[in-house]
Amino acid sequence: MTLRLDHRLRASLAPLSLAFLILAAPLASAPAVAQEAKPIDTSRLVSVGGDVTEIIYALGEEKRLVGRDSTSIYPEAATKVPDVGYMRQLSPEGIMATNPTAILAVEGSGPPETLAVLKNAAIPMETVPERYDGAGIVAKIERVGAVLGVEDKASALAATVKTDLDAAVAAADARPGAERKRVLFILSMQGGKIMAAGKGTAADAIVELSGAINATDTFPGYKPVTDEAIIEAKPDLVLMMTRGGSHSASDEEVFKQPALALTPAAASKSVIRMDGLHLLGFGPRTASAVRELNGAIYGKANASQ
DSSP: OHHHHHHHHHHHHHHHHHHHHHHHHHHHHHHHHHHHHOOOOOSSEEEESHHHHHHHHHTTOGGGEEEEOTTOOOSGGGGGSOBOOOTTSOOHHHHHTTOOSEEEEETTOSOHHHHHHHHHTTOOEEEEOOOSSHHHHHHHHHHHHHHHTOHHHHHHHHHHHHHHHHHHHHHHHTSOGGGOOEEEEEEEOGGGOEEEEOBTSHHHHHHHHTTOEETTOSSBSEEEEOHHHHHHHOOSEEEEEOOOGGGOOOHHHHHHSTTGGGSHHHHHTOEEEEOHHHHHOOSTTHHHHHHHHHHHHHOGGGTTO
């Protein structure tokens, strides 16, 4: 008798259990969908990366900025926004002092310890990918636009920037390979050691886009190079960032370096100096950088082609 009652009870409860599972399933997934669709508050924004800040200004969204890193020096108006430190040496105190609602940082910002503190403080951080080509610039603009909720403005800016860059690169690329000059990009010369740009760097990419050849493309990243490597590279000219203070070196000091003194660049005393953010930023002004560098390498007549 007891067995028959248990069997009946289980049979009567089965439909109820199935109905509960069917009803509970969508309820369990609902919060995740709502959370995924919720945009972050960017009304008080800290921008990290000169290219990111430049894009924000180009989109006309600079009113959101309450802080920017020390590489964000263009346009000039950006320098009036509170400085939270160098992009790779950020301090959590400097950022949190601006009372931000969000942080928008270029890929590679840090250090990790600071990012961990900011995460624990529940300050949303969005990352902008770093790539050194036309598609990468478009991706940056679209990413910034998506975070700020101004996708239409970003699409328009990206289209304009791409058209201008494609034209500048096409003009530079028209130069025959046999006429292309070899460029040595020097990041620093501290202690008499030359730090040069290898493959995969912003300097390598801008030199190539400008219709020239990176003389030290046999290694990846920025690395110290030996005297033998500099002589073998046979650069026709030296490219450096415009700097001040103790980081600057005159043309005479550059070619006093024994290995450089034996290069074609020394024979013609050829040194090009350009603003670092303009040259290596890979942002809205990269087409201008390509034209300026091409003109400096081959003569100003080529810059307008």
